[in-house]
Amino acid sequence: MHLRFLGTTSEQGTCPALYETDRGTIAVQGKTVTDSTALGETVNLADDETLVEIPKELIRRFFDQG
Secondary structure: OOEEEEEEOOOOOOOOEEEEEOOOOEEEEOEEOOOHHHHHOOOOOOOOOOOEEOOHHHHHHHHOOO
């Protein structure tokens, strides 16, 4: 898989960030969610999946553009 950096809302230019993949998907870089209550509220989180947390403004920045 190859990633193309889309951007970040971080002033340091690091986490959180969004990437477009060559598979036609979006990859998300964020803080790993470790809270057991939150993880218990996910739907079918598979062994090879993880949950990350990012600010809403990161999504809005790239996808509310129409």
